Amino acid sequence: MDSSPDNMSKKELLELVNQLEKKNSEIKEAKDTLQFHYDQLRRLIFGTKRERFIASANPFQQTLPFEELEDEKEDASKTVKETVTYERKQKRENHHGRIPLPSHLPVKETLVEPNVDTTTMVCIGQEITDQLELIPSKLFIKRFIRPKYALSKEKQEELIKNGEAVSPVIIAELPSMPIEKCMAGTGLLAQLFIDKFIDHLPYYRQIQRYKREGVIIKSSTIDGWQKQITNLLIPLYDRLKEKVLIQGYLQADESPVKVLDPLKRGKTHQGYHWVYHSPLEKALFFDYRYSRNRAGPEAVLKDFKGYLQTDGYVAYKKFNTKKDITLVGCMAHARRYFEKALDDDKSRAEHVLTKIQKLYAFERVAKENEYSHEKRHAYRLDNAQPIMEELIKWLVREYQIVLPKSPIGVAIGYSIRQWESLRAYLFDGAIEIDNNQIENSIRPLAIGRKNYLFAGSHEGAKRAAMFYSFFGTCKKHEVNPYEWLKATLENIADAKMSELDNYLPQNFQKS
Numbered sequence: 242m243d244s245s246p247d248n249m250s251k252k253e254l255l256e257l258v259n260q261l262e263k264k265n266s267e268i269k270e271a272k273d274t275l276q277f278h279y280d281q282l283r284r285l286i287f288g289t290k291r292e293r294f295i296a297s298a299n300p301f302q303q304t305l306p307f308e309e310l311e312d313e314k315e316d317a318s319k320t321v322k323e324t325v326t327y328e329r330k331q332k333r334e335n336h337h338g339r340i341p342l343p344s345h346l347p348v349k350e351t352l353v354e355p356n357v358d359t360t361t362m363v364c365i366g367q368e369i370t371d372q373l374e375l376i377p378s379k380l381f382i383k384r385f386i387r388p389k390y391a392l393s394k395e396k397q398e399e400l401i402k403n404g405e406a407v408s409p410v411i412i413a414e415l416p417s418m419p420i421e422k423c424m425a426g427t428g429l430l431a432q433l434f435i436d437k438f439i440d441h442l443p444y445y446r447q448i449q450r451y452k453r454e455g456v457i458i459k460s461s462t463i464d465g466w467q468k469q470i471t472n473l474l475i476p477l478y479d480r481l482k483e484k485v486l487i488q489g490y491l492q493a494d495e496s497p498v499k500v501l502d503p504l505k506r507g508k509t510h511q512g513y514h515w516v517y518h519s520p521l522e523k524a525l526f527f528d529y530r531y532s533r534n535r536a537g538p539e540a541v542l543k544d545f546k547g548y549l550q551t552d553g554y555v556a557y558k559k560f561n562t563k564k565d566i567t568l569v570g571c572m573a574h575a576r577r578y579f580e581k582a583l584d585d586d587k588s589r590a591e592h593v594l595t596k597i598q599k600l601y602a603f604e605r606v607a608k609e610n611e612y613s614h615e616k617r618h619a620y621r622l623d624n625a626q627p628i629m630e631e632l633i634k635w636l637v638r639e640y641q642i643v644l645p646k647s648p649i650g651v652a653i654g655y656s657i658r659q660w661e662s663l664r665a666y667l668f669d670g671a672i673e674i675d676n677n678q679i680e681n682s683i684r685p686l687a688i689g690r691k692n693y694l695f696a697g698s699h700e701g702a703k704r705a706a707m708f709y710s711f712f713g714t715c716k717k718h719e720v721n722p723y724e725w726l727k728a729t730l731e732n733i734a735d736a737k738m739s740e741l742d743n744y745l746p747q748n749f750q751k752s
Contacts, residue, residue, distance in 0.1 A: 270644065270646075270647075273585070273647070274646065274647070342371055342373055346373075349374075378432075379454070380429070380451070380454055380456055383426050385415060385416075387412050387413045387415070388412070388413075389410050389411070389412045390410070390411040390412070391409060391410055391411070392408075392409070392411075397409075416731075417731070417732070417734050417735050418734070419469070419470060419473055419730040419731075419733070419734055420466065420469045420470070420473075423466065423469075425466060427727050427730040427731050428727055430466060430470060430730060431723055431726040431727040431730060432723065433447060433463060433466070433467075434467070434470070434708055434726060435712075435722055435723050435726065437689075437693075437708075438685070438689065438705065438708040438709060438712055439685065439712055439722055441685075441688050441689045441691075441692040441693070442692070443692055443693040444460055444463050444464075445460060447463075448460060448463070464697075467704060468700075468704070470730070471704045471707055473730075473733065473734065474707060474711075474729075474733070475707075476738065476741060477711075477729070477733065477741055477744055477745065478707045478710065478711075480741045480742065480745065481524060481526060481710055481711070481714065481745055482526045482528075482541075482710075484519070484522055484524055484742075484745065484747075485517055485518075485519045485522060485524050485525070485526040486517065486519075486526070486541070486542070486544070486545055488519040488521045488522050488547070489521075489546065489547030489548065490519070490520060490521055490547055490548045490550070490669075490671055490672060491517055491518070491519060491542075491545065491547065491548070491549050491550070492517070492518040492519075492520065492550045492551075492673075492676050492678060492679040493515070493516065493517050493518075493538060493542075493549060493550070493551050493557065493679070494515075494516050494518075494551070494552060494676060494679045494680060494683060495513045495514065495515045495516065495533060495537075495554070495556075496513065496514050496516065496683045496686055496687065497511050497512070497513055497514075497533075498511070498512050498513065498514055498529070498686070498690060498695070498696055498702055498705075499511060499512075499690070499694065499695035499696070500512045500695060500696045500697075500698065500699055500701075500702050501695055501696065501697055501698060502698075502699070509695050510531075510699075512529060512530065512531055512532070512696075512699065512702055513529070513530050513531075513532065513533045513537070514527050514528070514529055514530075514683075514686060514702070514705075514706055514709070515527070515528045515529075515530055515537050515538060515541070516528075516679055516682065516683055517541065518678060518679040518682055520671070520673060520678060521671065522747065523714070523717040523718055523747060524714045524717065524745075524746075524747055525679075525682050525709070525710050525713035525714050525717065526710050527686075527705075527706035527707070527709040527710045527713070528541055528706060529699070529702045529703045529705070529706040531699065533556065534556065535555075535556035535557075535559060537556075538556060538557065538560075539559070542560065542566075545565075545566065546565040546566065547565075547566065547567070548566075548567050548569050548665070548668075548669065548672055549566050549567070549568055549569065550568075550569035550570070550571065550666075550672065550673070550676055551568065551569075551570075551571065551676065552570075552571045552574045552676055553570060553571070553574060553655070553658075553659050553662070561662075567665055567668070568661075568662045568665065569662055569665040569666055569672055570659045570662035570663035570664075570665065570666075571663075571675045571676035571677075572597060572600065572601075572663060572666070572674045572675045573674075573675035573676065573677050573680075574675070574676070575597075575652075575655060575656045575659060575663055576593075576594065576597045578648075578651060578652035578655050578656070579593045579594050579597075579649075579652045580594065581648055581652070582647075582648035582649040582651075582652045584648075585647055585648035585649050586643070586647070586648070586649035589639060589643070589649050589653075590649060590652070592635070593632070593635075593636075593652070593653075593656075596628055596631075596632050599628055600625050600628060600629075600674065601674065603620065603621065603624045603625050604674050606620075607620055607621075612670070613670070614669070614670035614671045615670055616670065617670035618667075618669060618670030619670075621666075621667050621670070622667065625667060626667055629663075629664050629667065633657075633660055633664075636653050636656055636657055636660075637657065639653060640653045640654060640657060682713050682716075682717075685709065685712070685713070686709055689705075711725075711726070711746055714745070714746040714747055715746040715749075717747070718746060718747050718749070718750070720746050720747075720749050720750060722746075724749075725746055725749045728749070729744050732744070
């Protein structure tokens with residue numbers, strides 16, 4: 242049968258046109274999706290990671306106070322643009338010259354005389370020029386000399402006669418050391434771990450540096466030191482975990498780490514560091530797990546009660562069914578979807594981003610004025626809650642119009658599904674609006690991965706989790722990590738279990 246257009250009826254032609262239009266629409270939708278993913282990939286490789294949003298509306302143009310009718314449906318192309326204005330305190334004053342050098346540094350003076358005879362001249366003053374100089378760190382031998390003493394023969398006979406124990410030789414005991422008969426002092430041990438987990442210097446590079454100093458340290462030796470120090474610090478690590486989990490508010494996130502696995506010859510296994518942050522305690526706990534499934538957080542948080550703030554990952558969903566746990570969402574993650582959707586649907590994405598910008602402006606006001614938790618809670622209810630109520634109505638209405646699989650549809654759908662947890666930060670002034678604090682705490686781990694590429698074993702990844710926990714907590718409390726670790730290694734071997742709290746990084750300055 243001839244199916245050429247000339248021999249087709251009008252009804253058949255209309256049906257063919259509808260089919261072609263439908264197919265064309267599907268092709269366009271697929272093309273837009275591919276273009277979106279291509280643009281995101283280019284941005285990931287070549288572009289900036291900043292997510293700063295500046296509304297296209299004139300920031301100096303004020304809007305008239307017309308109230309929007311609740312039942313009126315806006316056309317998507319006529320979305321109202323709002324401008325957020327706030328006052329920000331200037332963080333840094335204008336630079337007035339070179340920053341003065343620290344007064345606690347030692348000063349080495351060098352007198353520079355003119356190249357002329359000054360014996361007949363009178364000194365009328367002097368000019369002083371300071372430079373910040375550096376002497377590279379040097380290894381040295383710390384030698385303990387312990388004199389041996391012996392009692393005289395008469396004294397020994399006297400003690401024996403009185404029934405007292407006699408020691409033929411008397412010698413002082415060595416100071417407490419973290420590793421018995423170890424050639425490395427506490428300063429060297431501390432520096433090895435600081436260089437690895439804070440300055441991201443792999444052990445093999447450290448070995449090369451010491452080799453330039455004429456000192457040979459084998460990698461197996463350093464690995465043995467790390468194992469023994471880790472075993473020594475396990476009780477302190479467990480105590481840090483207790484202090485983090487006992488708080489009623491916790492932030493959680495996870496980050497991948499490649500691990501050498503003997504069962505996967507020629508390949509690395511992708512394990513995960515699960516990170517728990519207590520904003521109230523300002524403490525971090527890293528926990529290494531073999532996978533990203535929910536078994537990890539379920540084991541760690543089995544006795545936890547309170548607010549649990551996450552990014553919406555599916556592994557945390559089960560906690561929403563526990564009556565003692567309230568899941569809190571991350572506004573920064575919801576915002577990120579709309580920021581990515583700007584190229585897809587600028588008007589809708591800008592509308593939501595402007596609303597979220599207002600919410601963050603309120604948070605900034607509360608922070609700069611150092612509101613208490615109670616005052617911040619009341620401030621949010623007065624200012625942020627009306628915006629949240631208006632925003633969810635808009636999201637539900639627009640979700641019925643947009644394509645669900647489009648970037649703006651995905652953004653709106655994510656926010657609707659996470660809405661109860663996103664608005665949960667309004668319940669308590671102690672809760673943060675987002676999870677950014679814990680994301681910032683994971684950055685050292687991400688930078689470290691780029692330098693040492695992988696952990697040597699699953700046990701090595703667990704040991705790394707311990708040091709990231711300690712050093713991350715040091716950073717939260719502005720504690721010098723080298724001073725903390727050196728002092729801890731010098732004393733913790735003789736510490737009692739009841740004294741462990743004194744050695745936690747958050748208590749270091751106090752103790």
